[in-house]
Amino acid sequence: MTKTYNFDEIIDRSGSGDLKHEALLPRWGRNDLLPLWVADMDFATPDFVVDALKERLNHPIFGYTVDPSDYRPAIIDWIRSHHNWDVKPEWLSFIPGIVKGIGLVINVFTKPDEKVIIQPPVYHPFRLTPEGNRREVVFNPLRRREDGYYDMDFDNLEKVCDDKCRVLVLCNPHNPAGLCWSVDTLKRLADFCYEHHIIVISDEIHSDMALFANCHVPFASVSEHAADISITFGAPTKTFNMAGIVSSYSIVPNGDLRERFYGWLKANELDEPTLFAPIATIAAFRKGEEWRKQMLAYVEENVNFVENYCKEHIPGIRPLRPQASFLVWLDCNGLGLNHEQLLDLFIDKAHLALNDGEMFGPGGEGFMRLNIGTPRAVLRQALDQLTEAVKNL
Template identity: 85%
Template sequence: MIKTYNFDEIIDRSGSGDLKHEALLPRWGRNDLLPLWVADMDFATPDFVVDALKDRLSHPIFGYTIEPTEYRPAIIDWIRAHHDWEVKPGWLSFIPGIVRGIGFVVNVFTELDEKVIIQPPVYHPFRLTPEANHRKVVFNPLRLREDGYYDMDFDNLAEVCDDKCRVLVLSNPHNPAGLCWSEETLRRLADFCYEHNIIVISDEIHSDMALFGNRHIPFASVSERAAQISITFAAPTKTFNMAGIVSSFAIVPNEELRNRFYGWLKANELDEPTLFAPIATIAAYRKGEEWRKQMLAYVEENVRFVEDFCREHIPGIRPLRPQASFLVWLDCHGLGLKHKELLNLFIDKAHLALNDGRMFGPGGEGFMRLNVGTPRSILRQALEQLAEAVNEL
């Protein structure tokens, strides 16, 4: 009998130390905001993950452990089944977080005078991490289409790229716009980067959350050229709502890149997972398909709810339907507000905490990022507060 999961359940997160609520006061200067910002969900972490952790907790010694034999097969089987990509066991390594992984690659493969390319508007650590490591970040902005979606600008990429560019960080699927890049686009990017000796870090943490019939395509799978220049990062954390359990992994098909990168990880003992990371990963990938399907169906209905509500009550806001993830990119230009006024509307008038579009770089002004991975009653409350604030403009 198939279990039915309840995503309408409201779970009180107070006392759990969650970033979503506890960071309101230091970040916004007030704690009376409804938080729909940081990219984790308000749904209970699946019972099969919790049960696997409880089972291990029943043993009273938490000493040094080896990597479980089922760890790599669970990842490989999941990727094969969901993304039609055959990953070899030796290509894999645990990494202690994807943003940290970006920092590792920057330090291993670039010198202080070399550059990292990003494609804004995009997840802000893509810029912040290289900059904090004293590398110059080069912008290759995405091109906004009339339908609200984006294309890569290859003409601009050719203009901004020089012989100091060593790494390009790809958001695949794209955050914040929720795009599943086409095979043609990924292959074209691979050809360009291969010809310019550029390593592509492909952040694929939202890869298991394709929506509305869309499909995620792993960058490394589109061609041999892509495979030879790629370092792919992924994790079960977004899909199964367990970001606090750092369980990320890297996939590097190219032996030379792999030896250099994984050798550095090993030298610094950064390739050794914490006790609970493999346990959670195995449980998610071996038992999680039904939960994932039900969760994605609920998220799709939440996206439709946002679209319908905005169309009827806030026509000045145009939600971009995500092709993947639980994040909705809200185009607020129709409100006719300057960006500072837009923030005032959301924060001080509507009492909502969303991600400010400007933080994602050039092209993000006039946008807000909404997390719809929450019970629909909370989403309804947020949109009603926003509609009331807009009506008072």
């Protein structure tokens, strides 16, 4: 009998040390905000993951451990069945987080005078991590279409790329716009980067959250050129809401890149997972499909709810329907507010904490990123508060 999961349950996260609430006062200067910002969900981490961790906790020694025998097979089988990509065991390595992985690649494969390309508006650590490692960041902004969605701008990429560009960080699916890139787009990007000797880091952490019959395509799977230049990062953490259990992995098909990167990881013991990471990964990928389907169906209903609500009550805000993930890119330009006024509306008037669009770089002006991975009652409360604030403008 199929278990039915309750995503309407409101869980009090106070006392858990969660970033979503604990960061309100230091980051926004007030703690009376409804937090719909950082990309974890307010749904209970699935029971089969919790049970697997509890089972291990029954053993009283938490000493050094080896990777469970099913760790790599669980990842490989999941990717094959969900994304039609055959990953070989030797291509895989644990990494201590995807943003950390970006920093590791930058340190291994670039020199201080070399450059990293990103495609804003995009997840802000794509900019902050290279800059923090004193690498120059080159912007190849996405081009916004009339329908509100985005395309890669290959003409601009040709202009901004020079012989100092060594790495391009790809968001696939794209955050914050929620795009699933097409095979043709990924092939074209792969051909360009191959010709220019650029390594592509493909962040595919939202790959298992395609919505509304959209399909995620792994970058490395589209061509030999893509496989030859790619370092793919993935994790079960977004899908199964367990970001605090760092269980990220890297996939590198090219033997030379792999030897250089994984050799460096091994030398620094950065390829060794913490005790609970493989356990949680195996549980999620072996037992998680039914939960994932029900969660995505609920998220789709939340997308519909936000779209219908805004159309009826806040026509000045247009949600861009995500093709993947639980993040909705809100086009607030119809409100006619500048950046400071938009922040004042959401924070001080509506008492909401969202990620503001400008942090995602050029093209993010006038947008807000809304996390809808939450019970619908919470979402309704947030939009009701926003409606009242907009009425009083």
